[in-house]
Amino acid sequence: MYAWESSCNAMQMQMTNLKLHALGLKQIARICQVLTSLMVCGWVVCCAIAAWIGDLEGQRSQKTSSDVLREDAMRAFAWIGVACTLLGLPLQFLGLCVAAGRALSVGWHDSDIRHAACLLYVNSTLQLLGPILSMRATIVFTNATVKIVDWQNPQQTSGTMLLTLDMTLQVLNVLLLSGLIGPQQWQNPMAAFQKLATLQGFGLTSTKRIAFSGRVNETARDCIVSFPGKYSEEWDQAVSVAKTQEAISLACVFLTDRASGLGVHCENPDSPGECWCRAIYGSLPASTYISVVDMRPEMQDSQAPIDLEFKLADALAMGQCLVRRKAHHGEFEWRRKLADAEEDARARCAANRGRAPWGCRWFEDWRRNVHKAVELQQTLHVFYFEDRKGQGKMKWQELPSEKAKARVRRRSGLGASQTAEVAYLDKE
Numbered sequence: 001m002y003a004w005e006s007s008c009n010a011m012q013m014q015m016t017n018l019k020l021h022a023l024g025l026k027q028i029a030r031i032c033q034v035l036t037s038l039m040v041c042g043w044v045v046c047c048a049i050a051a052w053i054g055d056l057e058g059q060r061s062q063k064t065s066s067d068v069l070r071e072d073a074m075r076a077f078a079w080i081g082v083a084c085t086l087l088g089l090p091l092q093f094l095g096l097c098v099a100a101g102r103a104l105s106v107g108w109h110d111s112d113i114r115h116a117a118c119l120l121y122v123n124s125t126l127q128l129l130g131p132i133l134s135m136r137a138t139i140v141f142t143n144a145t146v147k148i149v150d151w152q153n154p155q156q157t158s159g160t161m162l163l164t165l166d167m168t169l170q171v172l173n174v175l176l177l178s179g180l181i182g183p184q185q186w187q188n189p190m191a192a193f194q195k196l197a198t199l200q201g202f203g204l205t206s207t208k209r210i211a212f213s214g215r216v217n218e219t220a221r222d223c224i225v226s227f228p229g230k231y232s233e234e235w236d237q238a239v240s241v242a243k244t245q246e247a248i249s250l251a252c253v254f255l256t257d258r259a260s261g262l263g264v265h266c267e268n269p270d271s272p273g274e275c276w277c278r279a280i281y282g283s284l285p286a287s288t289y290i291s292v293v294d295m296r297p298e299m300q301d302s303q304a305p306i307d308l309e310f311k312l313a314d315a316l317a318m319g320q321c322l323v324r325r326k327a328h329h330g331e332f333e334w335r336r337k338l339a340d341a342e343e344d345a346r347a348r349c350a351a352n353r354g355r356a357p358w359g360c361r362w363f364e365d366w367r368r369n370v371h372k373a374v375e376l377q378q379t380l381h382v383f384y385f386e387d388r389k390g391q392g393k394m395k396w397q398e399l400p401s402e403k404a405k406a407r408v409r410r411r412s413g414l415g416a417s418q419t420a421e422v423a424y425l426d427k428e
Helices: 002-022 026-057 065-107 111-143 154-178 189-199 232-244 277-281 304-318 331-351 361-375 402-411 416-427
Strands: 222-226 248-250 290-294 321-325 379-382
Touching: 002 026, 002 065, 002 111, 026 065, 065 111, 222 361, 222 416, 232 248, 290 304, 290 331, 304 321, 321 331, 361 379, 361 416, 379 416, 402 416
Parallel strands: 222 248, 222 379, 290 321
Antiparallel strands: none
């Protein structure tokens, strides 16, 4: 019974740690993780010493100095377990309440978020109530002298009922923490928790962008070397065809994170010691090192949580300063926060020598794909915006000029990256 009670409470604390981590309260989660580990170690060692002492007591009638030391050690480890439990439980309670409060302040307009936040409050209550019931039930049950359940014995009946209630609440809390149960209107109880985690800034990534480094099929006759990114559905179809069929190649590159090359720079062989950024972009302003997310409820839509996930990932990969405007930010506070971010962005830009925060690895990978397609004598194809074929071209040496870019983009048929791609193709 004691092992069951201890295991259940330890499991609940561990699951709560994981939930706090997923909700973005990583510092609290780390502290609670340490306390939980110390608590488990303390109780396990305490129980082991107690069992050892029990075996020795049956073998001799008098205590020795070693027995006293063992008892002192048992009490010390018991106090470690108690102290870590008393510190960890209130901290987890506060963490869950903070997460629920944040969710309600930002996502109160979303019914799923409201339900998930309410369940967090339930979790926080059960997190405290469970161990209290466990200790009370254990004390009452231990003090009962009758080993067989006697329903006429009020003390044992009370202990049995407390144990039953405690185990029921433990099972309920585990199911709620794991997201296996929720309100009936949820088709998937975890969906609301995913939304809630996203609003905290740490989404569970239900929608994921897939990196693509290009694919040049050796048997293909044609190769798409430039494609406008705004046609996302058509782009997905092109990627699918290039991956599954040998009839066409796709030289275009889409980098989504640091591992795939986002934020990475590659040397320009025509300018030793410099990357491609100078030739393509010139010197970029500090504003490119700021990413602003407006999280006020009136500015949110159904796509906002996914966009926030992407911006968080991009800012991390590119070394940008991410600024989130929340509902409680007044105009003066927001301007001050934005000014601090601009100062930070200037420092980041200077440290990176004015190069593009997204890097130029994409261009180097694209260039290699194009050269491979040319070696295979494939026909190169450039896709323009609808009804704007041939518009928006620039000379390679004009790319760093903002004035030249502004002039051609008034009615361009090419995206920003495409402009550099087509200029390079014309140069070659």
